[in-house]
Amino acid sequence: MIKVKHLYHSYSNDNKYAIKDLNFEIKKGEIFGFLGPSGAGKSTTQNILVGILQLQQGEVEVAGYNIKHIKNEMFNKIGMSFEQSNLYSKMSAFENLDFYRKLFDVETRDPNDMIKLVGLEGKENIKAGKYSKGMKHRLTFARSMINNPQMWFLDEPTTGLDPAISSQIKDIIKKENEKGVTIFLTTHNMYIADELCDRVAFIVDGKIRLIDSPKALKLKYGEKLVEVEYFKDGELIKDSFSTVFKDQKDKLIDVINKYEILTMHTKEASLEEIFIKVTGRGLV
Numbered sequence: 001m002i003k004v005k006h007l008y009h010s011y012s013n014d015n016k017y018a019i020k021d022l023n024f025e026i027k028k029g030e031i032f033g034f035l036g037p038s039g040a041g042k043s044t045t046q047n048i049l050v051g052i053l054q055l056q057q058g059e060v061e062v063a064g065y066n067i068k069h070i071k072n073e074m075f076n077k078i079g080m081s082f083e084q085s086n087l088y089s090k091m092s093a094f095e096n097l098d099f100y101r102k103l104f105d106v107e108t109r110d111p112n113d114m115i116k117l118v119g120l121e122g123k124e125n126i127k128a129g130k131y132s133k134g135m136k137h138r139l140t141f142a143r144s145m146i147n148n149p150q151m152w153f154l155d156e157p158t159t160g161l162d163p164a165i166s167s168q169i170k171d172i173i174k175k176e177n178e179k180g181v182t183i184f185l186t187t188h189n190m191y192i193a194d195e196l197c198d199r200v201a202f203i204v205d206g207k208i209r210l211i212d213s214p215k216a217l218k219l220k221y222g223e224k225l226v227e228v229e230y231f232k233d234g235e236l237i238k239d240s241f242s243t244v245f246k247d248q249k250d251k252l253i254d255v256i257n258k259y260e261i262l263t264m265h266t267k268e269a270s271l272e273e274i275f276i277k278v279t280g281r282g283l284v
């Protein structure tokens with residue numbers, strides 16, 4: 001769905017690059033997370049992929065279209081929900097969606113269905129300018145799906161939303177993906193990346209440091225330990241055992257057989273811990 005080869009971009013047209021030699025491919029139906037701290041080059045990359053920024057150097061193909069010679073019909077196939085939402089503030093939420101859908105040459109969804117989907121029912125006649133930041137975010141998100149995109153670009157889709165709405169948005173993303181929609185998700189929220197993404201790319205200072213699935217990364221970087229809390233002679237004991245060495249495994253089995261276990265879990269590394277280990281940087 002997306003092919004990126006040797007992609008560079010400079011805002012100053014010199015050899016100071018905001019992104020340097022990016023290479024990656026995204027398969028149809030995949031959720032690909034682009035993870036990195038502020039200023040890493042996420043928006044620059046995303047803006048090139050959707051044609052907002054002109055391609056300077058490298059090769060980019062999106063939904064079968066060469067970005068060097070963008071054809072308008074490409075926009076029928078893609079959807080984008082970015083932080084700078086560019087909603088028409090004097091139009092109501094309904095009017096915003098109804099106006100936007102007319103820009104496409106493909107079948108579009110009913111604006112009222114979209115409004116309902118993102119929990120803005122009853123607020124469709126309020127002018128977008130009067131919407132809160134979170135409501136604008138949801139409206140932009142709804143707008144980005146109105147043309148049934150095959151390739152969906154999402155920039156920080158849950159940022160600034162309360163937990164209930166955030167969970168609703170994640171469910172919508174999962175459902176669309178189940179229908180075969182390919183998703184490029186830009187975020188510095190490792191939880192959403194971990195929960196949603198099939199693969200993630202770590203980007204720092206304009207360079208991709210690593211691409212892999214969250215599961216493979218956790219296996220590779222997680223500690224092979226089981227942490228156990230158990231009662232021994234009425235006293236609560238906390239201990240951890242290696243799952244690699246035989247004597248430790250035997251001890252763990254012994255504890256399980258002899259004592260009452262309160263909790264037991266493997267010690268997994270979080271994506272954030274892995275990001276710091278790999279890049280030497282935090283995600284914020």
Ligand SMILES: Nc1ncnc2c1ncn2[C@@H]1O[C@H](COP(=O)(O)OP(=O)(O)OP(=O)(O)O)[C@@H](O)[C@H]1O
Nearest residue numbers: 011012018036037038039040041042043044045188
């Ligand atoms: N319009 C611009 N003009 C000049 N430099 C820019 C411009 N936009 C971004 N940059 C620079 O390019 C680099 C990458 O920025 P970019 O916005 O792509 O990062 P980001 O990972 O999206 O950050 P954030 O998470 O804060 O949005 C940064 O050093 C930034 O200062």
